[in-house]
Amino acid sequence: MALENYFDALLSVVGGIPTTMALALLSFAIGMGLGSILLLVRFFLPKPLSWFASAYVEAFRGTPLLVQIFIIYFGVGGFLKDYGINIDPFTAGVIALGLNSAAYQAEIFRSAVQAIPVEQYLTAEAYAFGKTQTFRYIILPQALRIALPALMNEMVLLIKDSSLVSVIGVTPPDIFRRADYYASRHFTYFEAYLAAATIYFIICYAMVKISHVIERKYAIPGYLRRGII
Amino acid sequence: MSAVVTVRGLNVAYGTLEVVKGVDLDVAQGEKVVIMGPSGSGKSTFLRSLIWLVKPKSGKIVIDGIEVAQQTLMDVRKRVGFVFQHYNLFPHLKVIDNIVLPLVKVHGLPRGEAVQRAREALQLVGLADKERAYPLQLSGGQQQRAAIARAIAIRPKVLMLDEPTSALDPELVEEVLRVLEDIARRGTTMLIVTHEIDFALDVADRVVFFEGGKIVEEGPPDILYNPKTDRFRQFLRRLHRRTS
Ligand SMILES: Nc1ncnc2c1ncn2[C@@H]1O[C@H](COP(=O)(O)OP(=O)(O)O)[C@@H](O)[C@H]1O
Ligand SMILES: [Mg+2]
Numbered sequence: 001m002a003l004e005n006y007f008d009a010l011l012s013v014v015g016g017i018p019t020t021m022a023l024a025l026l027s028f029a030i031g032m033g034l035g036s037i038l039l040l041v042r043f044f045l046p047k048p049l050s051w052f053a054s055a056y057v058e059a060f061r062g063t064p065l066l067v068q069i070f071i072i073y074f075g076v077g078g079f080l081k082d083y084g085i086n087i088d089p090f091t092a093g094v095i096a097l098g099l100n101s102a103a104y105q106a107e108i109f110r111s112a113v114q115a116i117p118v119e120q121y122l123t124a125e126a127y128a129f130g131k132t133q134t135f136r137y138i139i140l141p142q143a144l145r146i147a148l149p150a151l152m153n154e155m156v157l158l159i160k161d162s163s164l165v166s167v168i169g170v171t172p173p174d175i176f177r178r179a180d181y182y183a184s185r186h187f188t189y190f191e192a193y194l195a196a197a198t199i200y201f202i203i204c205y206a207m208v209k210i211s212h213v214i215e216r217k218y219a220i221p222g223y224l225r226r227g228i229i
Numbered sequence: 230m231s232a233v234v235t236v237r238g239l240n241v242a243y244g245t246l247e248v249v250k251g252v253d254l255d256v257a258q259g260e261k262v263v264i265m266g267p268s269g270s271g272k273s274t275f276l277r278s279l280i281w282l283v284k285p286k287s288g289k290i291v292i293d294g295i296e297v298a299q300q301t302l303m304d305v306r307k308r309v310g311f312v313f314q315h316y317n318l319f320p321h322l323k324v325i326d327n328i329v330l331p332l333v334k335v336h337g338l339p340r341g342e343a344v345q346r347a348r349e350a351l352q353l354v355g356l357a358d359k360e361r362a363y364p365l366q367l368s369g370g371q372q373q374r375a376a377i378a379r380a381i382a383i384r385p386k387v388l389m390l391d392e393p394t395s396a397l398d399p400e401l402v403e404e405v406l407r408v409l410e411d412i413a414r415r416g417t418t419m420l421i422v423t424h425e426i427d428f429a430l431d432v433a434d435r436v437v438f439f440e441g442g443k444i445v446e447e448g449p450p451d452i453l454y455n456p457k458t459d460r461f462r463q464f465l466r467r468l469h470r471r472t473s
Contacts, residue, residue: 122277127311
């Protein structure tokens with residue numbers, strides 16, 4: 001392996017950061033919007049409707065993301081093409097990642113809500129809070145704090161999973177697709193993919209560090225945590 | 230004297246497990262009623278069922294002249310201050326906001342007025358200097374006093390307390406009892422589950438002994454010296470052995 005090839009590959013691959021981050025951030029936002037709706041459905045609506053929300057979650061958790069990307073891009077995209085609507089790979093990628101993330105974020109929210117002691121609900125009831133007020137002022141603020149680490153983790157997963165979207169030829173190319181180009185142009189596979197891995201690692205590691213700062217900032221004061229390194 | 234709480238033929242069950250079996254009780258305006266009884270006898274369930282935190286199977290409950298029913302439930306709950314064994318403060322809110330939140334969101338007070346009232350309540354429980362602390366930064370005794378402040382700030386027609394000192398370390402019990410004695414002296418109607426004999430002797434107008442979901446004996450605090458039933462006598466003897 002040639003060190004200069006590795007650095008050369010790094011310089012080329014870095015150009016994929018904006019696309020990768022755009023894929024991850026947009027799909028995270030979609031996931032959060034739809035994930036919150038799924039949570040509200042499960043919290044407020046009667047059983048049959050909340051069952052639909054659960055079915056959605058299980059469908060997306062139980063199938064590979066790559067298959068979902070293909071279904072959205074080639075399946076749904078191909079179907080819409082017949083009606084003159086074109087979906088480019090980037091849009092299809094964001095939609096697929098977003099729908100997938102919604103399922104995971106809905107689960108994150110659900111387990112956060114379930115982690116809140118039943119006594120908190122009881123107290124809210126005793127003090128005559130309505131169901132919406134209880135959710136808004138007592139459950140949600142606590143649940144978001146509980147969910148924060150898992151949400152940040154989901155963001156990191158999305159950054160890494162966004163590399164799957166490169167297989168449908170996302171443009172402008174993301175980190176992985178740029179590495180792919182570089183590798184096949186220079187026949188330096190090891191250097192190129194190692195460069196991609198390096199960039200993903202740096203971004204994800206930075207995200208983890210940032211998330212620790214955010215978690216600490218929003219931690220409930222006085223809540224003792226075990227120091228696990 | 231008019232009754233603030235009237236309970237007739239109350240039955241409460243968890244599924245098939247009957248826990249409260251035909252209880253009748255009246256609490257008069259300003260009266261302090263202490264409920265005692267062995268663990269598992271249904272004291273918490275009874276207290277909770279009065280405001281339908283556990284929905285009764287049958288019976289009639291009237292609080293401050295309102296019969297508890299689905300349509301009146303919120304109205305009734307607004308008139309009751311409830312204190313739990315484990316304080317149950319909202320951990321994400323500062324002490325003062327724990328008190329202000331129900332005043333503003335449930336009782337519709339303007340924020341300024343709510344803050345004023347919250348400060349008065351904190352003063353009363355000796356926590357004026359802790360209004361900006363978060364619950365989990367406080368000792369158990371302080372948390373329970375904050376919870377008591379939250380309850381009295383709504384100016385309840387009746388204050389219900391479920392073993393307010395039994396989760397506390399022994400050295401913290403006294404500070405909470407002193408606050409409760411203060412509140413009792415101000416004429417608040419109180420319904421308290423507690424095993425603090427001295428507190429009952431000082432404060433209670435009436436002591437109720439609960440066992441197996443029924444009121445087995447009730448009377449003036451004197452019955453603590455001279456119980457009529459064997460079961461209450463045994464209970465008190467066991468209690469005495471534990472605390473001395
Ligand atoms: N949420 C619940 N579900 C089922 N059983 C319960 C529940 N809460 C209490 N019980 C049962 O009801 C009985 C009375 O409990 P409780 O009212 O807590 O008694 P006490 O407060 O006098 O100790 C006990 O047998 C207890 O196990
Ligand atoms: Mg109890």
